[in-house]
Amino acid sequence: MKRVLVALMALLVAGVIVSSGAFSFPTSLSGMGFPSLGTSSYGSSVPDSLTGYSTPASSLSVSVPTGDMQVSTPAQTAFNNWNLNGMEFFSPSNRASLQPVSSLPASDVNSILSLLSNLPTSDQMSQYYGSGSATATATPAPADTFTDISSTIPADQIIFLEVSRNTMLVDPTSQGIIIPNVTMNYKFSDSNKKLNLKRKDGVDYNASQIIFGFSDSDDVNNRYLFDYGVGHSVGVGVTVLFQGADGRVRISVDGVQKDLKPGEKYEVITTEGATRTVLSVTNWGLIPRSNVEVADKL
Numbered sequence: 001m002k003r004v005l006v007a008l009m010a011l012l013v014a015g016v017i018v019s020s021g022a023f024s025f026p027t028s029l030s031g032m033g034f035p036s037l038g039t040s041s042y043g044s045s046v047p048d049s050l051t052g053y054s055t056p057a058s059s060l061s062v063s064v065p066t067g068d069m070q071v072s073t074p075a076q077t078a079f080n081n082w083n084l085n086g087m088e089f090f091s092p093s094n095r096a097s098l099q100p101v102s103s104l105p106a107s108d109v110n111s112i113l114s115l116l117s118n119l120p121t122s123d124q125m126s127q128y129y130g131s132g133s134a135t136a137t138a139t140p141a142p143a144d145t146f147t148d149i150s151s152t153i154p155a156d157q158i159i160f161l162e163v164s165r166n167t168m169l170v171d172p173t174s175q176g177i178i179i180p181n182v183t184m185n186y187k188f189s190d191s192n193k194k195l196n197l198k199r200k201d202g203v204d205y206n207a208s209q210i211i212f213g214f215s216d217s218d219d220v221n222n223r224y225l226f227d228y229g230v231g232h233s234v235g236v237g238v239t240v241l242f243q244g245a246d247g248r249v250r251i252s253v254d255g256v257q258k259d260l261k262p263g264e265k266y267e268v269i270t271t272e273g274a275t276r277t278v279l280s281v282t283n284w285g286l287i288p289r290s291n292v293e294v295a296d297k298l
Contacts, residue, residue, distance in 0.1 A: 146259045150245040153209045157286040159247055160195060162188065162213040163236050166278045167220055170271065178222040184298055186213055186228045193287050197228055197294045205294055207231055210240060210249075220275060238281060247285035262286065 153159065185198045195211070208231030216225040216235055227234050242250040247262040258266045262285025269278050 146248070146250065147242050147244075149248070151243055152245055153243060153247075153286070154245065156289050157209070157247075158289055158292060159210045159243060159249060160188070160213065160284040160287050161210065161233075161238065161240075161249065161251075162215065162282045162284060163233060163238055164215045164217075164278075164280045164282070165236060166217045168276055168278075169220055170274050170276055172219070174274075180222040180224060182224045182226075184226045186226055187298055188213060188284070190284060193284070193291055195287055195292045196298055197292065198298050199294050199296050203230055205230055205292075210243065211292070212238065236279065247283070249283055251281060253279075253281060 185200075187196045188194070195213075197205070197211075210231060212229045212233040214225070214227045214229070214233065214235035216223075216227075218224065225235075233239075236253070239252045240249050241252055241257065242248075248260065250257060250259050251266075252258075253266065253268075258281070260266060260281070260283040262283055265280055265282040267278065267280040269276065271277075
């Protein structure tokens with residue numbers, strides 16, 4: 001009989017509990033034996049960056065079905081019901097300052113003003129540079145070193161200038177055989193510096209220390225002339241503007257000035273139609289008078 005009463009009492013208590021549909025649940029997980037968010041179950045501390053997040057007790061609900069007990073947590077959004085105070089990303093101290101950059105220190109400003117006060121005034125500038133606009137300084141002409149030697153030729157020497165004019169056909173194959181016509185009034189050997197002149201009546205061979213030779217080779221007409229002049233040129237106008245003691249000369253040919261030292265040559269080539277002309281002036285320099293021979297025949 002006692003067993004029946006105990007069973008009835010147990011059923012009655014269970015019915016009351018079931019009819020109520022719920023019972024109180026600890027407001028924190030630690031009450032259920034779970035570790036709190038601040039300390040792990042292993043005794044190690046949870047990082048400080050996580051301690052700022054707290055889970056309100058109201059966000060947890062417990063449903064106790066007639067079977068096994070289950071605990072469910074509602075889904076959370078990224079920032080739903082979370083405490084963001086511990087997140088340094090939102091700290092105003094980490095944001096870019098909107099305040100204007102401070103001005104230069106007074107000490108720097110004073111130094112700059114001191115330097116500016118030492119600059120020359122406009123009046124001082126005009127005295128130094130002149131009141132008007134700057135004028136370009138003309139570049140001086142280069143010194144004429146070619147004429148920096150004596151113009152006196154040694155008495156036992158002469159200067160021999162040879163002017164050569166050679167006229168030829170651009171196409172020499174178009175010319176037939178023609179007997180050449182040669183007039184020889186001088187011969188010159190540049191290796192021996194030997195000058196032979198055919199005597200001319202009325203010429204004073206001691207009147208000048210410059211002798212001009214002129215060779216005119218006309219291949220078109222097969223005429224060849226070798227002539228000379230004492231103190232002046234023949235055939236082509238060549239003027240000596242300066243003569244040096246070492247045999248150098250400054251000449252003018254058709255308005256063109258050239259400086260020629262011994263052994264140098266000036267040459268001009270022109271082409272007109274079917275003919276081509278080569279004009280050259282060679283300075284053979286000094287020749288001993290003893291190497292100049294005047295004869296009736298060459």
